[in-house]
Every structure is written in C-alpha cells, then in structure tokens.
Amino acid sequence: MTFDPWRGFTDSALSNEWHEKLTEMSRIARGHILKMTSVAASGHPGGSMSSVEVLLALYNLAKVDPTNPRRDDRDRIIISHGHISPAVYSSLAAAGFFDIVPCLYGFRQGGSPFEGHVEQTVPGIEWDTGNLGQGLSVGVGKAIYSRLSGLGFHTYVAMGDGEQQKGQISEARRLAAKYQLTNLTAIVDYNRLQISGRIRDIMPQDIARDWTSDGWHVVEVDGHNFNQIYGALHRATRDSGSPFMILARTTMGKGVSFMENKEGFHGASVKREMLGEALAQLGTDDSDFDTLVSRRADSPPPMFKREKSPFPLIDPGTPINYGVDDSLDNRSAWGKALLSVAKINMDKDDFTMAVFDCDLAGSVKTAAFAEKYPDNFFQCGISEHNVATCAGSLGAEKALAVWADFAVFGVDETYNQARLNDINHSNLKLICTHAGVQVGEDGKTHQCIDYFGLLNSTFGWKVITPADPNQTDKVARYVLSTPGNFAVIMGRSKVPVITDEEGNPFFGEGYTYTYGRLDTLRRGEKLALVTAGNMAFVAIEAWNKLNDDGLRVALINVSDWSDLHPDDMQMLAQFDHLVVLEDHNVKTGLGSTLAVALMEAGAHSTLTRMGVTGYASSGKPSELFKMLGIDAESVAKRIKQIVGEPARV
Ligand SMILES: Cc1ncc(C[n+]2csc(CCOP(=O)(O)OP(=O)(O)O)c2C)c(N)n1
Incomplete structure (x- = not known):
C-alpha cells in the first residue's frame, strides 16, 4: 500500500489549497485546546497554542495514515514535551485520526484515553512522554530502526525550548550526528517561555549553537507560518548531509490576546468566565461548554484498542554446555550465547537487531558481536540515559534491542528511563554485568545492590540472575527470543560450574530452563x-x-x-x-x-x-x-x- 501522494513533504512548496485548509484547522484546533483544558480545569494550553501549526503540518503531511495508524512504514512522530497533549489531540483529530468530541469532554478524566500527557492509548501517539528530555532519544531509536529494517521512514521529534536544558538531549544529538541519521528531524517550539518565566532567565542557553556544534543542520522559521514550516520540513526530508533541527519561533498562548507571551498559561486553563472572550477571538464560541461538562459527568469516553509492541520471531539456537573443568565468568557465557543467537538469525529476512554499548563492550562481552556485525553495533559512548531510551524505543519496534552495561549504569543510573520503557511496552534486553558486592575492588559506587528493588518497582520488568555459565547460556537464549523487558544480572568474577551431588553440571545437558521456576x-x-x-x-x-x-x-x-x-x-x-x-x-x-x-x-x-x-x-x-x-x-x-x-x- 502506498501513501497518498501529498504526504511526505515531496513538493517543494505548500499548495494554496493546503495552506487554506491548515489555516482553518489551526483556528479550530486552538478553540479545541481551550475548551478541553477549561472543561477539565487543568492542562497546558500555553505551549499547546504555540505548537499548533507545526503539529498540524506533521500530522497532515507526513507519511502517516489515520486509517491505519500503526502501519509498518509510517513516519514516526514523537512528541517529546508530552504536556502539550491538547494541541496533539486537536491536531490528530483534525488530521482524521479520531473524533474530537470525546476528547473535549474526557480530557484528563479518570478512565479516559486522553491523558494529561500524550500516551499510546490514543491513535497516532508513538511514545508515552511527559518526563522531559527523552523524546529525541526515542527518535534516534526509531531512525536506527528505519535504517536497519530498510523500511526507510522518516522520524520527527517535536520538543519544547525549556526542555532543551535536559542533558539527555545532548547525548541523543551526538549519537544521531555520529551515525548520520539524516532520516531524523527535530522541531523545537521556540516560544522562549517555560513554567517559571523566560528561558533566558531560568537557564541561558544558545539552543541553535548547541545543536549546530553537535553536528546538526539548524534552520530557524516562523513557527506560525505554514509556508516556512513546510519549506523547512521539505528540506529536512531531502537533505542528506546531517540530521535537521527546525527552530520554530512561536508565541506562547498564540491567538488569544490575554494569553500571548504569558507563562502563567503554560500550565493553567482559561477560567470559565474568560473562556467566551478567548473563543470569540478565535472566531468561535462557548455554546457547547455546559453540554461537554455534563457529558463528562456521565462517564469517561471509551478506550481505543492499544496494540502490543511487535517482536520478531527469533530462533534461540542450541545451548552451549560447559563442563566442570571450564573456567569462565557468566558474562563470557552471555557473550558467546549472544553471538550464537545472532549468527542463527541475522541473515533471515525481516530480522532486525541492534546491540548498544556505552564504552564497556570488552567488559560486558559484546565486543565479539561488534566485530562480526559492525552495522548492528552502536557505540554510544558514556550516554546511558540516551541509550536506555533509544534502545527501548528500538525494542518497541519489530526488532531485537540489546543493551549491555555494568549493572550500576544499566539500572541505577537510568531508573526513570527503564520505568518509561515499561510504560511504553518496549521489549528491551538489558544485560548487566559487574553486579553486587561481588564486583569487589571498584568499591561501593560500583557495587549495584539494588537492581531488583528498583526494577521490581515497575510492573513489567523481569529480573533474572543466572547462577553459572550453563544457566547463563540458557537464560540468554530465552531472553533474546522472548518479548518483554528483561534484565539479566550477572557478576564480574569467574564462577565454578554448578554441579549436582554426583559432580555433573547441574544446568548442563538435560537441564531445561523454565522461566519462573526455581x-x-x-x-x-x-x-x-x-x-x-x-x-x-x-x-x-x-x-x-x-x-x-x-x-x-x-x-x-x-x-x-x-x-x-x-x-x-x-x-x-x-x-x-x-x-x-x-x-x-x-x-x-x-x-x-x-x-x-x-x-x-x-x-x-x-x-x-x-x-x-x-x-x-x-x-x-x-x-x-x-x-x-x-x-x-x-x-x-x-x-x-x-x-x-x-x-x-
Ligand atoms: C524531567 C522533567 N522535569 C520537570 C518537568 C516539569 N515540567 C513540565 S513542563 C516544564 C517546562 C517546559 O518548558 P518548555 O519546554 O519551554 O515547554 P512550554 O513551556 O513551552 O510548554 C517543566 C519544568 C518535567 N515534565 N520533566
């Protein structure tokens, strides 16, 4: 199935017809933003009003399909600043993804799909966000998947300008530039305000310079001008030199005089008594307000069906059995199992795999994989927050995503990213070595003694601690071929092969590993x-x-x-x-x-x-x-x- 010809920013300029349509949509969407936030008496209208034109351009003109929001080759649109959900829902509805009315009365209501921050409970949403700073990493994961899988889609990441203060963004930027992810475009809503005031007072930052110095191509546009936005997106999707960032200069609260450039409206809805005036400025009225309020009192809008993240069919291969005289650590057994599973599956059609490293491949035993499969190995440097999210994002696609690291970095350093991977149903294989006091001489900062406590605070992560090289091999094959977020936790030192009372390997030949049994x-x-x-x-x-x-x-x-x-x-x-x-x-x-x-x-x-x-x-x-x-x-x-x-x- 091909996309409609007008999708994908292929024409060099926006047609007059589309310009007219989008302009009218932006007026209606602004009214919807105000209504849903006022009915809910909460939400973030300010940044929503500033982002409307960019979102409408993306959801209407990128290669997305409202009739089949999850088709494999769709462009991925990631909303990093999830609090602008009112603008996202209004724009998705304008592009035909769903009817806006349930959102107008059920925004932020218990049991409604239209949550306060964008969640995949809503068609068209690719990633649950709200914890700022993670969206670009999600986008990098998608862009890597697009390239490895050969699907060739483009990924767009919409972001806030205050959000640029987060360090994880610079980690993601550098990874995208290193791997020349020209299929990735970021768009920053440059309204120059955040919760507590002007971004330049809160944290001075030259956003354009930061992106440029990390190797991105930056263009600045009027973020309320559809022709300029379209032109920049056309260039971004055609330019093959480097990833693109579009700095979209906007006005917080755009369209309503008493809201414009007022940070107070970042996170506060328009009071009921002011709503009529605000809507009148947008050429609409509040005549349906009371009906919406009473519908809200009836019951929340129905849920959409949320689809499971896909997972490839993977052959786990045949176990390697270690004898009592074999002398190795569990992490070496893991490295051998990884290579073995990769060799069996890598040449299959429809198989996509990536292994991520944070400068520890030799210790976490992914170096042999890197040597054999350099195109599937991503050396990300010391950027664990980015890798946790990026690998999770890739794992939520039909791909095998593996991240190996020391436990203290793979779990302790990145707990919130792991929590969001759980919420987003990624299928990440997190392989941690050097866990526990057993790491020894490196001392307390490196002794990860809370891997289970942390991950067990989520609802989905499964923690496995193999006892010896034989069990490690079997656990590795199980985890690599089974959907879900798994953390395999191992120590650093060599450990003897565990035997039965007769002195034969306990977890060797004849042992079947069954997840969940002792x-x-x-x-x-x-x-x-x-x-x-x-x-x-x-x-x-x-x-x-x-x-x-x-x-x-x-x-x-x-x-x-x-x-x-x-x-x-x-x-x-x-x-x-x-x-x-x-x-x-x-x-x-x-x-x-x-x-x-x-x-x-x-x-x-x-x-x-x-x-x-x-x-x-x-x-x-x-x-x-x-x-x-x-x-x-x-x-x-x-x-x-x-x-x-x-x-x-
Ligand atoms: C990691 C993280 N820290 C703090 C917050 C709370 N927070 C929500 S929005 C926001 C300000 C964001 O500013 P900006 O990106 O400029 O968005 P805008 O004000 O334009 O909507 C903050 C601090 C958060 N959501 N995530």
Whole structure:
C-alpha cells in the first residue's frame, strides 16, 4: 500500500489549497485546546497554542495514515514535551485520526484515553512522554530502526525550548550526528517561555549553537507560518548531509490576546468566565461548554484498542554446555550465547537487531558481536540515559534491542528511563554485568545492590540472575527470543560450574530452563537455604560444610526473582526455616520478596535474610562477603544456630 501522494513533504512548496485548509484547522484546533483544558480545569494550553501549526503540518503531511495508524512504514512522530497533549489531540483529530468530541469532554478524566500527557492509548501517539528530555532519544531509536529494517521512514521529534536544558538531549544529538541519521528531524517550539518565566532567565542557553556544534543542520522559521514550516520540513526530508533541527519561533498562548507571551498559561486553563472572550477571538464560541461538562459527568469516553509492541520471531539456537573443568565468568557465557543467537538469525529476512554499548563492550562481552556485525553495533559512548531510551524505543519496534552495561549504569543510573520503557511496552534486553558486592575492588559506587528493588518497582520488568555459565547460556537464549523487558544480572568474577551431588553440571545437558521456576540443587529437610546468582557457589560451599558436619539442609536456587511461582512457594512453605542468601540490599531483595510471597502462600516458616546490609568497601569479593557475614563459613554457622547443633556421629 502506498501513501497518498501529498504526504511526505515531496513538493517543494505548500499548495494554496493546503495552506487554506491548515489555516482553518489551526483556528479550530486552538478553540479545541481551550475548551478541553477549561472543561477539565487543568492542562497546558500555553505551549499547546504555540505548537499548533507545526503539529498540524506533521500530522497532515507526513507519511502517516489515520486509517491505519500503526502501519509498518509510517513516519514516526514523537512528541517529546508530552504536556502539550491538547494541541496533539486537536491536531490528530483534525488530521482524521479520531473524533474530537470525546476528547473535549474526557480530557484528563479518570478512565479516559486522553491523558494529561500524550500516551499510546490514543491513535497516532508513538511514545508515552511527559518526563522531559527523552523524546529525541526515542527518535534516534526509531531512525536506527528505519535504517536497519530498510523500511526507510522518516522520524520527527517535536520538543519544547525549556526542555532543551535536559542533558539527555545532548547525548541523543551526538549519537544521531555520529551515525548520520539524516532520516531524523527535530522541531523545537521556540516560544522562549517555560513554567517559571523566560528561558533566558531560568537557564541561558544558545539552543541553535548547541545543536549546530553537535553536528546538526539548524534552520530557524516562523513557527506560525505554514509556508516556512513546510519549506523547512521539505528540506529536512531531502537533505542528506546531517540530521535537521527546525527552530520554530512561536508565541506562547498564540491567538488569544490575554494569553500571548504569558507563562502563567503554560500550565493553567482559561477560567470559565474568560473562556467566551478567548473563543470569540478565535472566531468561535462557548455554546457547547455546559453540554461537554455534563457529558463528562456521565462517564469517561471509551478506550481505543492499544496494540502490543511487535517482536520478531527469533530462533534461540542450541545451548552451549560447559563442563566442570571450564573456567569462565557468566558474562563470557552471555557473550558467546549472544553471538550464537545472532549468527542463527541475522541473515533471515525481516530480522532486525541492534546491540548498544556505552564504552564497556570488552567488559560486558559484546565486543565479539561488534566485530562480526559492525552495522548492528552502536557505540554510544558514556550516554546511558540516551541509550536506555533509544534502545527501548528500538525494542518497541519489530526488532531485537540489546543493551549491555555494568549493572550500576544499566539500572541505577537510568531508573526513570527503564520505568518509561515499561510504560511504553518496549521489549528491551538489558544485560548487566559487574553486579553486587561481588564486583569487589571498584568499591561501593560500583557495587549495584539494588537492581531488583528498583526494577521490581515497575510492573513489567523481569529480573533474572543466572547462577553459572550453563544457566547463563540458557537464560540468554530465552531472553533474546522472548518479548518483554528483561534484565539479566550477572557478576564480574569467574564462577565454578554448578554441579549436582554426583559432580555433573547441574544446568548442563538435560537441564531445561523454565522461566519462573526455581531449582532444587540439593534436597534436604527442615531448613532450606535459598540463594541466587552471585551467591550460588557460596551457598554450595556452605552446604558442603554443613553436610560434612552431618546437617543436611535443602539448597534452592532462584534465578527468576520477578515471578515466584505459587507451587514453588507451597514447596518452600513446608520447611520450618528458610535462610535467604543474596548479593543484594536485604531491604528490597529476594528475601523480602519471598517473605511476602510465602506469607501469601500460608507459610509458617521462620525467615532469615543474609545479604548486603550496608554499603561495602573496596576489596576482594571473598573479603567483602566475610565482612558482610555472607561468606560460606558465616552462612553455615548461622544455619547451625538456627536449627541447633546436630550431635556429631
Ligand atoms: C524531567 C522533567 N522535569 C520537570 C518537568 C516539569 N515540567 C513540565 S513542563 C516544564 C517546562 C517546559 O518548558 P518548555 O519546554 O519551554 O515547554 P512550554 O513551556 O513551552 O510548554 C517543566 C519544568 C518535567 N515534565 N520533566
């Protein structure tokens, strides 16, 4: 299916017919902005009124299809300053995406799709935003997807001028320029005001110079002049030298005399008693106001159907099995699994994949992938906020998006970006190494001990901590071929291959990884030592000590912390005592989560949490574990205290 010929800014100038149509649409859209914000008695009319012409040009003339808003080859229009939702909804309605009336009465109403900040609950919206500074990163992700997939669409990112103060934007700018994303255009609404006043007083910044110095082509236009906006968009979509930024000079509150250039209207609706006058200036009236208010009181407008983010069909390949004599760290097993999965799938039609790095490829084991697939590897430098969003944006397309980093940067540094990836249903594979106190000598700033606590505060992220190289391989293949946001969390050090009691690899040949289920490494009675990830081999050492002393407890490994299975909780509930050993802050880790799940399962067991109870120092992992009382000896001692010393035979 091809797009209508007038879409895509192909003609060099706007036709008179379109100029007339757009001009009339802008008048009507401004009236709609005022009505919906006044009916809701909240919202952001000021920046909405200044952005109307740019949005109408985009939604009417870019390659978007109101009858099929999610078609694969559509241009992506990202609204970075999500608070201008009234202008976005009005413009989408003008372009035929939906009827405006439900929005006029249901804007910002509980249960309505028309939320205060743009959300994908509304047709035509590509990304839920509102946390300023992230939209350009979203656009970079889309532009990379357009290129890798061969779909060849253009991405437009509408932004605020106060928003330019955010640092993440400069990270995204540089990445776009480095990879010459000429299929990306940013449009900044330069109304020179933000919440607290003039942008030049709040934070002086030469916006045009900043973009130019990062390698973008900048043009300045009158942001209320359709001919100029169209001309700039025509150039932006044809120029092949560098990404384009259009600085659209506008007036906050444009169209209503008492609103113009008043920052007070950034985030305040027009009072009921002033609405008639404001609408009259726009050539309309408030005669339907009371009807809209009473419709709002009836019930919220119906929801649109929100489609799931697509995910490619991926062959996970055959596991690599490691023997007891193999000496490697989990992150190396991850790197090998990544390469193996890439080799199987990369040549397939319709398969798109990108791996993102923040200057740590050697340590996080994506260097071999980078060497083999340089076009699919994106070296982004030290720009984690941008990468978290950009990789999430690409992952929400029909593509495999992988970002590997140290846990402290991949999770702690970028929590809000992860939260928005969850809200946006991206399918990001976040692979974190160097997690926990086990990172050792780098010290407390690098010891990520809250990866689960943070990601478990979202509703969608799934955290997996593989115990050894064998389990890492299987987890990696599962995660790479399964939709959803997954975080695979590993340590830095080499770890022994975990064995069963006969000395054979536990997670090797014959082991099937089933997401959400735990593994019983050793059977035992009365007390179960429950462990995970970095601590699994320490727990085995503790178990061996206890076994040597004639105390046989059970040893359980939990790899999938986010979805504890009710049957597994019933099984654990049968033990009198549970001891949880983890390389994580005990306040928000596995022990705390298990405690809740076990109580819900009706358990009467005692529960002892052994994990990280304070920021540790630099030192060898073994030293630090000892200082924290979570080394094998301390664990064995504690367990003996709990069950009482058994009589020696
Ligand atoms: C990261 C972040 N910090 C703060 C805010 C609160 N906030 C919402 S809008 C806004 C001002 C934005 O100014 P500008 O981009 O110029 O938009 P305009 O005033 O033109 O609508 C602020 C600080 C936010 N949404 N996100």
